[in-house]
Ligand SMILES: Nc1ncnc2c1ncn2[C@@H]1O[C@H](COP(=O)(O)OP(=O)(O)OP(=O)(O)O)[C@@H](O)[C@H]1O
């Protein structure tokens with residue numbers, strides 16, 4: 001089984017590269033912050049310990065949630081796209097159990113390798129992060145880096161375990177049912193969201209909205225200037241992650257809405273419209289990071305802006321808090337951006353055969369690429385709208401709490417700018433991936 | 449009704465068609481200066497041992513692959529030197545394709561798959577034209593089904609309907625029955641035959657099956673990238689006998 005897994009990994013390089021990279025980067029991010037917590041347990045002052053733990057646990061924790069979510073969704077895409085191959089293995093006598101074990105072994109091989117490399121990198125980036133805190137005067141210059149095997153191994157293990165769980169859940173779905181129907185259904189995907197996924201999405205949305213309400217009604221009146229930020233700061237990310245979990249339905253509904261407009265674009269619009277509505281699962285993996293990117297960056301940067309404008313008296317912790325917010329935003333933005341690039345690369349590598357088929361039937365390489373770009377444009381538009389809505393969960397309550405009213409007093413250029421960045425990122429990733437898969441000959445593509 | 453003309457023109461002709469893969473000592477000459485012509489309204493089977501160049505021939509004829517040298521003339525136009533975009537535009541208008549792997553687009557319904565070549569050309573497929581074609585292949589009641597909801601035989605019949613939608617100069621089929629059971633295979637072969645007899649369609653079909661070849665008007669045999677013989681009015685027995693001899697021939701070539 002391991003031999004087969006190794007060979008299969010080699011065969012599906014593009015999609016596994018995506019999984020590998022997301023495990024690697026995920027471990028780097030979670031690991032870097034985890035080393036701060038480990039450092040906090042060394043000989044440091046109480047104040048420094050608190051700063052390090054807040055940075056490590058709170059910021060790292062939020063980042064970790066997003067990272068794990070992304071790693072899981074990348075892996076789910078990789079597994080789901082192999083439905084046809086799994087069906088074939090089952091047709092030649094592989095039992096569902098063996099097929100699932102194959103999927104889990106592959107996930108283990110790829111993510112363990114990624115997490116191991118990530119842990120090594122985190123050893124360095126954790127040190128750099130601490131150096132940043134020291135040079136910013138946030139912790140005392142005497143604080144010594146104490147990150148090592150415990151925190152890094154725990155981060156790597158967390159990433160691998162979540163990946164295995166994601167592979168198991170998706171694998172169970174793609175191996176249930178008789179082998180023959182599996183072979184046939186492999187191509188199309190009309191399945192609905194599972195109840196647990198709906199719950200998993202609605203809980204953070206509800207929690208984020210509740211925090212927003214608490215901000216307006218309770219913490220706004222608190223004597224602690226940062227109480228309102230504490231309750232509303234993470235709402236946009238929470239709501240964003242929750243909505244991202246529901247992205248398959250969001251994408252399908254939106255695509256149904258814009259379908260008439262897409263049909264007007266001719267053949268490429270026609271293809272994109274039907275792919276979006278009938279196979280929303282695959283493309284929604286790209287939608288999720290766009291939503292998180294938009295929600296996280298708009299929410300947090302607007303929050304920082306409002307804070308800077310309205311802070312009555314400069315507070316001792318002010319710098320740390322601004323730095324924290326900026327680091328969170330930067331981290332989310334970077335990670336989400338990589339996930340967008342990653343998902344398009346993986347999704348389109350798996351569609352090489354289908355795009356070659358379109359070209360065989362008379363689509364020019366340009367038409368094949370345009371169809372992909374139209375799909376990406378819809379993903380970008382839906383992502384920006386949904387992510388923008390999610391960011392309101394932070395922006396509106398915090399602006400109200402700081403007496404700016406429902407609409408903040410400044411930086412209103414920021415949301416459109418970030419939205420434009422999200423759109424450019426999405427279209428750029430799709431264009432690059434599409435160019436790569438349509439640059440080979442048709443016959444080679446059909447055989448892929 | 450077969451369209452009667454004094455002397456039917458060639459729907460497809462290749463002259464000196466050569467296709468080499470790779471370079472240097474590893475080069476494979478898949479096609480070696482082939483000359484063939486296929487008259488309008490003819491149904492020709494192409495047979496030969498595995499690796500003899502049959503698929504390469506079809507791919508060159510379809511403009512999917514660029515020949516290394518030689519001419520490919522479809523509907524009177526020499527497409528051999530054209531750019532990929534130009535060959536593609538030409539293919540969707542003048543060449544119908546049915547390959548072994550069905551090659552339907554998984555997220556389009558049967559009717560949408562049939563209309564796709566017209567859409568790619570910027571035309572809106574006529575509903576009735578598509579419905580007639582689906583009825584012709586016996587799938588009038590499956591127009592709204594996705595490929596995943598159709599059997600292999602039904603998918604291949606959709607592919608035949610799609611290949612006919614643009615009224616192509618030539619329909620190229622590569623082992624169209626290779627993945628089908630005997631009765632689905634017979635349905636597909638009858639469809640190809642009736643498109644020749646009733647629509648005057650030109651069909652070139654690669655097959656390994658002597659029974660399938662017997663549906664054609666004539667058979668071309670390829671061995672090692674060269675034409676190794678012709679047979680008109682083929683019967684399954686005669687074709688099988690000829691194939692056995694060709695296998696010996698190819699075997700001798702490998703042994704030498
Ligand atoms: N992309 C390629 N690169 C190198 N060699 C190739 C390539 N495609 C085909 N060939 C070689 O060209 C020769 C002819 O291949 P082709 O696919 O045309 O055979 P075929 O007659 O269709 O065989 P089969 O009946 O098995 O389908 C074979 O020797 C094959 O290995």
Ligand SMILES: [Mg+2]
Pocket residue numbers: 502503504
């Ligand atoms: Mg072949």
